[in-house]
Amino acid sequence: MANIIGIDLGTSTTLLACLSNSGEPKICNNKDDAPLTHSAVWFEGPNTVIIGAEAKKMFGVAKEDEIFVEYKRRMGESNLSFRVHGKDWHPRDFSALVLRQIREHFEANNGPIDAVIITIPANFSDEARVNTIRAAQEAGFSLGNDALVNEPTAAAIYYASTSPTKLRGKYLVYDFGGGTFDATILDVDGDDIKVLTSMGVQELGGKDLDEKLIGLIGQKYTLLTGKPFSPEETMGELQLSRWDVEQLKITLSTREKVTVALKTQDRGTLRPEITRNEFNEAISTLIAQAELAVENALDNAKLQPKDLSGVFLAGGSTLVPAVAESVERHLGIKPISRNPVASVALGACLYSAIRNKTKLSAAQTTAVGAKKVQDVTPHFFGTIYRNTHSGKLLVETIIAKDRPLPCSETKSFSRGEHQGDGVKVSITQSGAEQTDPDFVDTIWSGHLKDLPLVTQPTEIKVTYTYDTNGIMQCRIVDVLSGKELNVQLDKKGSIGHKPAGSKVDIKDYTLE
């Protein structure tokens, strides 16, 4: 039997799901025999790396520059590095350490992995996607062309597969994870799942709920002692770790109030109470962000809440009562919560099976069925040109966000006599349609060279093609000479050949 797996590489926790003999996805425990592996890395010494819960518990206790959590949020910053014991580390390296550990444990018990899909937030930048792929490669995974799936899409597959009745209609996946939030709207017709749009919030997750709880604890501490509270310094003095705070948050999900033990040096142990109402009030602006993102997604899909046939919850933060309650209050629909912590990993495993049907056994093939998933482009992709009237550099969208995959678009530009024998080409991405180069990310730039000199404007055709594997081909053709430039921005690293920090430098384009 082939080992078909899906991995939810989360901001706070990582889960691995594998396809059973009967074709059902199931969560596989880690080396500590726990389903969740905390996405935390602690460099205890130059040659000692501790991964998982033990590392997470030391966050806020161990040296700040030796312990790393929530690094997923910075996955898209390729130039970032952290120096630990004389070696430079990027967030992808931390992810690779976590992935390697869970891979090695799984393979030791089950044999080699035959197919793997890793989940990412729907609005992850291209660079963050590439770094996730690299992390998996560093961890020793052998990846197919389609190695990634968006977290809410994976959750939707899980919900569609486990629904007691065939789903039909428009559904919202409300994915409030450890570090990111995604609102994704899908059109489901039985086994056909079509993503219509995704709206993600990069810095909204369980981590932010924890921060609000820390703020509340700080207020109580100041009230009792009259002293200022600084999370970085005071928490260490009070022997209160981030892990403790997370446990308090979990407890508040089932109790109306919790008591916090704050071990002060001069006043003994203080025990302030924090009520669920206080916590709810503190996180209300975070929930407001989720509501706004949902409304943006509905706007993008040109839908009203009444058009939705259902709402599915995914991500551990949806276990916070105020979060689930807000969904019902906001949309007027009681959300369905089925295994929200594991739904993304389980869905990723099913997606892995859908994409690797030739590797499945007969029983697995029957169980997976004829499911089809159609995703959409995650961003706006464009190019930079100079407006001949104003002389200004502008961005022209070639492929818009939320286009069903695969898709291809061509737009014509021109070059004139004054442009000599070449044109500069930039490929940009942005979360919303932008015309100002200052507000887009240039993910590739290069030149179409050695073109014939012209005395009249001639046509340049720019074609972007985005396939179902998340690979974008860009073809730039000088129609007069037939010369062309082909660029492939795939998820396996060719995008990484672009120069570091290639944000548009306007100086490059100014007249001398």
Added chain:
Amino acid sequence: MEIIIGIFVVIGIINLLGNMFNGDNASSTNTSSSAPPRGGYEGGQGSGGSGANMGRFEVRANQVMRGSNKDVRVISIQGRGLLPVHRTMEIQFVTWAEDITDDSGGEPVFCSLSEFRHHENPTFQCVMDKGSLSPNHGFGDWVELGVAPLDALAFPRSGTRNIRFYCYMTEKTSPSLRKSLLGDTCYIRITTEETGYKEWKDKLVEALTLSMRLGVAMAHADGEFARNEATSIKDWLKERVDRLDDDEQAEAKAKLNAALRAAVAEAATGSLDVSKAIRSLRASPIRNAAYDALELCTIIMSADGVISTQEMTLLREIGDNLGISEQDIQGLTDKHTPEAVTDSGEGGLTDELLVGLDIKLPPTEIKRKLRETFARYNSLLTTERDQAKRLRYQECIEAVARLRKKYG
């Protein structure tokens, strides 16, 4: 090497050219040299008569209306006569212009369309392919050899202008190798209301003065004209004055320095008239003068590292009164203020001002505006790498969330 230029604008120009060249007596401007020219050559020994009969080469200029709606003002340069060459060759006609109204030696005529410019500078030049020419051939009748899009031309001054066109024939080659094989001049008198580029320099200094006055007002908004605010004004002005010709810089600097001293003195006594400066800037013929002025104000607002309520309020008032769109105002603050912190102290910058929410809007509009603002900053945060900008965008997202809670 240059960047790709714009699709819509340029394709529009190509269409426009097509319309232009479809006029009477016009020749095709097909870039393919093999295309036969309409109104083509006549053989000297053939139906058109001998070269001697055809007459010497001459050109003329007419102002005509072109385009599908006949609303595009064009000067058509036409030629006729014998084109003496000793072998068959691919030829082009190159047309350029001088303004001889004030100076018989001629002053340059510039063009805003790159397709009608010299390959090395922005002066007007039209290059038109005319296909293959054999010895002892020419144009028996008037044929269009060049066009000048009148509304895209820039003359030294406004009013009635005397323009001299020079049109010459050359073998088709790269721009740097062109040689005149024969040519002729013609004259036309045109009237333009557009501010001339020589006048423009005066208008530019005037616009800079007005922008600077707004900048000084902005610097005083928090009650203090800080050193870094003054430096910002100076740097901004210097950058623009440096673009003037050397002989014009001294005069401009003197004017601007005097105006700066006056503005600072007026601001100190509360007599600096912002409204008047705004009115004048709105009427300025300088393109983007109002936007540039607001950009200076935005730079000054964040120059001391702190943005106060007074400063942001004044910036939005100035922007509104200058006719700058709300989106552009927000775009300028996003561009120039990420390094500055918002003043959260008493009377500090409110969430409404930070994200530009007009609380006088009806509740449904406030909700819509907040959704749009959230989408804007959320999308910017997705792809922005600069840490200062990321923090500012995150700050704006959190402000929108608080406002959502506040206004429902």
